Amino acid sequence: MCGIAGCVKFDSEVPEASVAGRMVEILRYRGPDGTGIYAGRGAALAHARLSIIDVAGGRQPMHNEDGSLWIVFNGEIFNYIELRQELLEAGHEFATNSDTEVILHLYEERGADCVHALNGQWAFAIWNTRKRELFLSRDRLGVRPLFHTTAPGGAFVFASEVKAVLAYPGVSREIDPVALDQVFTLWCTIAPRTAFKDVRELPPGCSMLVTESGTKEWPHWRPGYAGAGDARGEAEMAEELLALLVDATRIRLRADVPVGAYLSGGLDSTVTTALIRKFTSARLKTFSVSFEEEEFDESQYQREAIRALETDHQEVRCSNGDIGRVFPEVVWHAEKPILRTAPAPLYLLSKLVNESGYKVVLTGEGSDEMLGGYDIFKETKIREFWRAHPDSRLRPLLLRRLYPYMDNMRNQPEAYLRAFFHIDSEAAASPFFSHLPRWRVTEYLKTFFSDRLRNELSRYDVYGELRSELPAEYGVWERFCQAQYLETKYLLPGYILSSQGDRVAMAHSVEGRFPFLDKRVVEFASRLPVRFKMKGLNEKYLLKRAARELVPASIRSRPKQPYRAPDGKSLMDASAREYVEELLSPERLRRYGIFDAGKTAMLVAKFRAGRAIGVRDNMALVGIVSTQLLAHQYTSEFPKRIAASAA
Numbered sequence: 197m198c199g200i201a202g203c204v205k206f207d208s209e210v211p212e213a214s215v216a217g218r219m220v221e222i223l224r225y226r227g228p229d230g231t232g233i234y235a236g237r238g239a240a241l242a243h244a245r246l247s248i249i250d251v252a253g254g255r256q257p258m259h260n261e262d263g264s265l266w267i268v269f270n271g272e273i274f275n276y277i278e279l280r281q282e283l284l285e286a287g288h289e290f291a292t293n294s295d296t297e298v299i300l301h302l303y304e305e306r307g308a309d310c311v312h313a314l315n316g317q318w319a320f321a322i323w324n325t326r327k328r329e330l331f332l333s334r335d336r337l338g339v340r341p342l343f344h345t346t347a348p349g350g351a352f353v354f355a356s357e358v359k360a361v362l363a364y365p366g367v368s369r370e371i372d373p374v375a376l377d378q379v380f381t382l383w384c385t386i387a388p389r390t391a392f393k394d395v396r397e398l399p400p401g402c403s404m405l406v407t408e409s410g411t412k413e414w415p416h417w418r419p420g421y422a423g424a425g426d427a428r429g430e431a432e433m434a435e436e437l438l439a440l441l442v443d444a445t446r447i448r449l450r451a452d453v454p455v456g457a458y459l460s461g462g463l464d465s466t467v468t469t470a471l472i473r474k475f476t477s478a479r480l481k482t483f484s485v486s487f488e489e490e491e492f493d494e495s496q497y498q499r500e501a502i503r504a505l506e507t508d509h510q511e512v513r514c515s516n517g518d519i520g521r522v523f524p525e526v527v528w529h530a531e532k533p534i535l536r537t538a539p540a541p542l543y544l545l546s547k548l549v550n551e552s553g554y555k556v557v558l559t560g561e562g563s564d565e566m567l568g569g570y571d572i573f574k575e576t577k578i579r580e581f582w583r584a585h586p587d588s589r590l591r592p593l594l595l596r597r598l599y600p601y602m603d604n605m606r607n608q609p610e611a612y613l614r615a616f617f618h619i620d621s622e623a624a625a626s627p628f629f630s631h632l633p634r635w636r637v638t639e640y641l642k643t644f645f646s647d648r649l650r651n652e653l654s655r656y657d658v659y660g661e662l663r664s665e666l667p668a669e670y671g672v673w674e675r676f677c678q679a680q681y682l683e684t685k686y687l688l689p690g691y692i693l694s695s696q697g698d699r700v701a702m703a704h705s706v707e708g709r710f711p712f713l714d715k716r717v718v719e720f721a722s723r724l725p726v727r728f729k730m731k732g733l734n735e736k737y738l739l740k741r742a743a744r745e746l747v748p749a750s751i752r753s754r755p756k757q758p759y760r761a762p763d764g765k766s767l768m769d770a771s772a773r774e775y776v777e778e779l780l781s782p783e784r785l786r787r788y789g790i791f792d793a794g795k796t797a798m799l800v801a802k803f804r805a806g807r808a809i810g811v812r813d814n815m816a817l818v819g820i821v822s823t824q825l826l827a828h829q830y831t832s833e834f835p836k837r838i839a840a841s842a843a
Contacts, residue, residue, distance in 0.1 A: 198226060198227040198243060198244055198245050198246050198256070198268075198269065198270045198271075198356075199220055199223030199224070199225075199226030199227045199243070199244040199270065199355075199356045199357070199360070199702075200220070200241075200242070200243055200244075200268040200269065200270045200319065200320070200321060200342075200354075200355065200356050201216055201219035201220040201223065201241075201242045201243075201268075201354065201355040201356070201360050202216055202219075202239065202240055202241040202242060202268060202321055202323075202330075202353070202354055202355070203215060203216055203219075203239070203240055203347075203351045203352065203353045203354075203364065204238060204239045204323070204330050204351065204352045204406055205238060205239075205349070205350065205351040205352075206238050206328065206350075206408040207350065208238060208351075209237055209238070211235030211236060211237070211238075211239070211240045212235070212240045212351070213233050213235035213240045213242075215240065215364060215365070216233060216235070216240035216241065216242040217231070217233050217242055218363060219242060219353075219355055219360040219361075219363055219364060220233075220242035220243060220244045220355075220360065221244075221841070222357075222359055222360045222363055222838055222841050223244050223355070223356055223357055223359075223360050224244050224841070225702065225703055225704070225705055226244055226246065226270070226356060226357075226702045226705065227243065227244030227245040227246045227705075228244070228246065228705050229245045229246055229247040230244075230245045230247070230255065231243065231244050231245070232245070232255055232256050232257055233257070234257035234259075234266045234268075234323075236266070236323070236325055237325070237328075238328060239266075239323045239325075239330065241257045241266055241267075241268045241321065241323060242257075242268065243256040243257055243268045243269075246555060246705055246707065247452075247453075248272070248451050248452065248453055248555055248556060248707060249272070249276075249293075249294055249295055249450065249451060249452055250292050250293040250294040250452065251452050251453070253291075253292040253293060253294060254292055254293075254294035254296055256268050256269060256296060258292070258294070258296050258297060258300060259300075260300050260301065260304060261289060261291075263325070264324065264325050264326050265300055265303065265304065265322055265323070265324055265325070266322070266323045266325070267296060267299060267300050267303075267320055267321070267322045267323075268320065268321050269295075269296045269299060269318065269319075269320040270318070270319045270320065270340050270342075270356050271316060271317045271318035271319060271320070271335065271339070271340045272295060272316050272317055272318070272450075272707070272709065273295040273298060273299060273314050273315070273316035273318065274315050274316045274444075274447040274448055274450060274709075274714075275313075275314070275315040275316070275447060276294075276295035276298040276316075276450075277450070279298050279302060279313060279314075280298050283298065283301045283302065283305065286305065288301040288304070288305070295316075299314070299318075299320060299322075300322070302314075303322055303331070308331060308333075308403055308405070308416075311333050311403060311416050311417075312416065314335075314715075315447070315714065315715045315716070316335065317335045317337075317339035317340050317709075317710070317713070318333065318334070318335045318340055319332075319333070319334050319335070319340040319341060319342035319356065319398075320332070320333060321354060327407075328407070328408065329405060329406060329407045330352065330405070330406040330407075331403065331404070331405055331406075332344070332354060332398060332403065332404045332405075332406070333398075333402070333403040333404070333416070334398045334399070334400055334401070334402055334403075335400065335401070336400060336401045336416075336417040336715065336718070337400055337401070337562070337684070337688060337689060337693065337713050337718070338387075338399070338400025338401070338688070338689025338690075338693055338694075339689075339693050339697070339698065339708075339710065339713065340356075340698065341356055341357065341397070341694065341698055341699075342354065342355075342356065342397070342398040343355055343356070343357065343358050343360075343361050343390065343395055343396065343397050343398070344361065344395070344396055344398065344404075345361050345364075345367055345394050345395050345396060347364050347365070347366050347367050348365075348366035348367075349366065351364070352406050352411070353367065357531060357699075358390055358391070358392060358395050358531040359528075359531065359830075359834075359838070361395050362392065362395065362830065362834065363838050367394055367395070368392070368393060368394045369392060369830050369831060369834060370392065370393045370394070371391055371392060371393070371790075371826065371827060371830070372389065372390070372391060372392060372393040373649055373652050373653055374389065374653070374656055375389050375390060375391045375392075375532070376391075376533065376645075376649070376653075376790065376823065377642065377653050377656055377658055378658055379391075379532060379533045379535070379819075380533075380535075380638060380639070380641045380642050380645075380819060381635050381638055381639050381642075381658050382635060382638070382658070382662075382686055382687070382690070383535055383638065383687060383690070383691050384532070384686055384687060384689075384690025384691045384694075385397075385532060385690060386658075386661060386662065386665070386686065386690075387399035387400070387689070387690070388413075390531070390532070391531060391532040391533065391826065392830070398413070399415075400689045401415050401416060401417035401418055402414065402415050402416065403416050418667065418685075419680075419681050419684045419685055419722070420667070420669070420722055421673050421674075421677035421680065421681065421722050422722065422723055430728065430738070430741065431741075433724070433728055433738055434738055434741040434742040435742070436720065437717075437720065437738055437739065437742045438742040438743075440714065440716050440717050440720055441467070441471060441711055441712070441714075441717060441742070442471060442474065443714075443716075444711040444712075444714030444716065444717050445468065445471040445472060445474075445475065445558065445711045446475055447714075448558055448709040448710075448711055448714075449472065449475055449476070449558075451555075451556050453554075453555050453556060454481070454553070454554055454555075454556070455472075455554075455556045455557070455558065455709075456480070456481040456482060456483060456549065456552075456554045456556065456557045456558075457469045457472055457480060457481075457482050457483070457507075457557055457558045457559070458482070458483055458484065458545070458557055458558070458559040458560070459482040459483065459484050459498060459501055459502065459505075459507065459509065460484055460485070460494055460497075460498065460560070460759065461484070461494040461495070461496070461497030461498035461499075461500065461501050461751065462494070462497070462560065462751070462754075462756070462757070462759075463560075463563075463569075463736065463739065463740065463743070463747065463751060463752060463754075463756075464559075464560025464561075464563035464564070464569070464712065464739075465501075465559060465560040466501045466505070466560075466746075466747045466748075466751050467560065467563075467739065467743045467746055467747055468558050468559065468560045468711055468712075469482060469501065469505055469507065469558075470505055470743070470746040470747055471711065471746070472558060473505055473506075473507075479506065479507065479508045480505070480507045480508065481507070481508050481509075481510075481552065481554065482502065482505075482507040482508070482509045482510075483509070483510055483511065483512075483545060483548060483549055483552075483557065484498045484509065484510075484511045484512075484545070485511065485512055485514060485541040485542065485544070485545050486498065486511050486512075486513045486514070487513070487514050487515075487541070487761070487762070488513065488514065488515045488516070489516070489762055489765075492760055492761055492762060494757060495511070497750075497751060497754060498511070500748060500750060500751065501747070501748070501751060504747070504748045504751075510548060510552060511548075512541070512544045512545050512547075512548045514540075514541045514544060514761070516762050516765045516766040516769045516771075517766075517769045517770065517771040518540075518541075518544060518771075519537050519540040519541065519761060519762060519766035519769075520766045520767055520768075520769040520770075520771040520772030521771040521772070522540050522543055522544060523537060523540050523766070523767065523772060523821070523822075523825075524775060524825055524829070525543065525703070526539050526540045526543050526695075526699075526700060527822050527825040527826055527829065528825075528829050528837070529543070529699040529700060529702075529703045530694070530695040530699050530700075530822075531699070531826075531830075532695070532826065533819055533822045533823040533826055534691075534695050534818065534819070534822045535638065535641070535815045535818055535819045535822075536760070536761070536763060536815065536818055537761045537762065537763050537766050537767070537818055538696060538759060538760060538761045539695045539696045539699070539700050540700075540761060540766070541761050542696055542697075542700045542701070543700040543703060543704075546700055546701045546702075546703065546704040546706040547704045549704065549706045550704040550705055550706055554706070555705060555706060555707060556706070556707045556709060557701075557706060557707070557708055557709070558708075558709045558710070558711060559708055559709070559710060560710075560711075560712060561692065561693065561697065561708070561710045561712065561713070562688070562710050562712035562713040562718075563712040563736065563739065564683075564736070565680060565683045565684045565688050566680075566684075566712055566713070566717065566718055566721035566722075567712070567721055567724075567729055567736045567738065567739050568676070568680070568726070568729030568730045568735055568736055568737075569735045569736045569756065570683065570735075570758075571598055571599065571756070571758065572630060572631065572634060572679055572683070573630075573676055573679055573680070573729075573730060573735065574598060574730070574733050574735065575595070575598055575617070575630075575633070576629070576630040576675050576676060576679050577675075577676065577730065577733065578594050578595055578598070578733075579595075579617050579618070579619060579629075579633075580629075580675055582595075582617075582619050583619050583620075583623075583624055586619070594733070595613055595617060596608070596613070616633060617633050618632045618633055618636070627663060627666060627670065627671070627678065628659065628662065628682070629675055629678070630675055630676075630678055630679035630682065631679065631682050637811060637812055637815075638815065640812050640816070641812070641815055641816045641819050643795065644791050644792055644795050644796060644799070644816060644820060645790065645791060645792065646785075646789055646790060646791055646792050647792070648789055649789065649790055649791075674726055676726045676729070676730070677726065724738065735756060740752045740753075763814035763815070763817070763818050764803050764808055764813065764814045764817045764818070767817055767818065767821055768803050768804070775825075776821055779821060779824035779825060779828065780796055780797075780800060780820065780821070780824065782797075784824065784828075785824070788824060788827040788828075788831075790823055790824070790827065791820055791823070791824070796820055799813065799816055799817060799820070800817075803817060
């Protein structure tokens with residue numbers, strides 16, 4: 197993985213090499229192994245390199261044979277060896293063994309359509325010196341980030357992270373109120389919107405062309421579901437899934453540096469680790485997070501997986517104090533408000549990976565979205581049946597058991613459950629039936645917004661914006677597939693792969709690779725009938741069948757434990773007390789004008805008195821603190837932080 201940055205100014209003969217260089221220096225943690233700059237008429241490209249493939253020859257920016265095309269690339273193309281051979285047979289000549297050069301020649305051959313052949317995770321920009329145009333593209337699922345803006349003076353500016361875009365002279369750092377409304381409903385912003393008014397994100401699965409006459413953006417891929425037509429049997433489908441995962445894992449081991457794995461003790465990471473063991477003779481290095489608080493800890497299952505797979509294992513054991521201490525840095529890297537502290541332990545985990553001498557880890561991310569693993573999918577099935585059979589006594593019991601970590605849920609009467617889970621005709625008519633309970637809970641957090649912000653947002657309708665984006669075929673998909681789409685389209689790239697993924701891993705120069713997000717696995721999963729994803733309420737049924745010979749039965753059959761971390765307790769810990777008290781002081785709350793000081797004080801008092809309960813209180817505290825941190829870091833603190841990071 198790497199960091200990329202650049203600027204295009206069509207009316208300027210003077211290249212902005214120094215500006216592009218400063219932008220990429222801010223991202224050196226993404227690429228500590230070297231930097232490079234290209235400067236030509238009207239454009240400057242910069243690159244910070246994390247060398248993984250062709251360590252000696254893969255330096256960037258890279259050009260084609262005649263110097264007419266220049267590329268900066270963040271990511272990996274896992275099928276680059278096969279594509280390289282095709283291009284050699286077509287007459288192309290290569291100067292390196294890198295996947296970067298494969299993209300260049302493929303672009304020469306196919307233009308913007310080159311992305312359809314790529315199996316990987318990417319964000320890249322190609323400057324055409326002859327046509328004087330910039331082509332940008334981002335991978336299908338949004339594993340790798342790419343942001344852009346048009347700066348004062350007309351320059352088109354892009355970078356791997358928002359902070360590098362904001363460092364371009366004149367770009368506003370004003371926080372976008374609509375973005376706050378989105379995060380405090382959906383947990384993430386709706387791309388292309390970011391937390392900052394003047395900065396845009398290239399959405400996952402999209403490409404863009406920048407010319408002197410303007411910009412054009414289009415999708416090259418989007419999620420889709422057609423699971424009713426495949427009539428093959430369970431055994432045959434499981435065999436194909438396993439074969440796809442085997443090859444997806446094999447090509448993700450392509451690297452000129454050692455590759456490790458995250459091993460959480462859950463099904464997905466254990467399957468991934470077991471598949472890696474098939475392709476390496478050396479003892480595999482694995483890493484995990486454990487917690488001092490038993491409620492969040494999975495180390496029992498981690499030890500079982502380690503014994504079964506005989507890995508060389510290291511763990512980072514997190515206390516509430518550890519999370520509270522690093523939380524400000526997590527927000528700095530996330531570049532948006534977050535509603536959970538869960539990214540913080542993963543930030544500490546990538547630090548351990550880096551200190552152990554590793555740059556690459558494979559993880560099980562994406563399995564839940566593609567193969568039906570989340571509780572929200574179970575919840576959707578239960579709610580749909582209960583709505584159709586309102587006299588059922590079993591469904592309320594199932595809903596009570598679904599979230600064992602929500603203590604107050606188990607004792608609630610049926611009427612409360614009906615209201616909480618929206619068992620009514622209005623919800624049934626909504627295209628967002630699957631997610632309404634989650635989003636309504638999160639919306640409660642907006643009661644802490646200041647009067648000014650609430651007035652500013654009074655005419656904005658987040659559901660209306662979402663509705664306008666839905667694909668035409670969305671209405672014919674099963675509810676289960678609609679839920680998968682919403683997770684894959686929004687939460688996966690907007691939170692899981694960013695705040696919990698790229699940002700906290702690359703903060704310590706660690707690249708994550710995800711076999712379950714292989715192009716072929718994703719396409720296979722999109723065709724699966726729902727009954728193979730979840731049989732009754734048995735989640736990821738087909739994966740469990742495919743993994744029978746790979747992982748211990750106890751891990752295949754264990755109850756799913758969603759990855760969580762201590763939230764409010766961590767921010768009430770002594771390690772966080774000084775900055776939390778400062779950020780939540782009436783003076784600081786009034787300065788940023790986002791939250792109501794009185795309501796915030798009542799929430800803090802509730803935590804200090806030990807009366808804070810439930811998901812809503814915890815998300816409210818984390819959301820308020822992270823937003824205040826964001827405002828602080830990217831307003832008054834920004835020049836100082838940028839100067840320090842670029843020094």
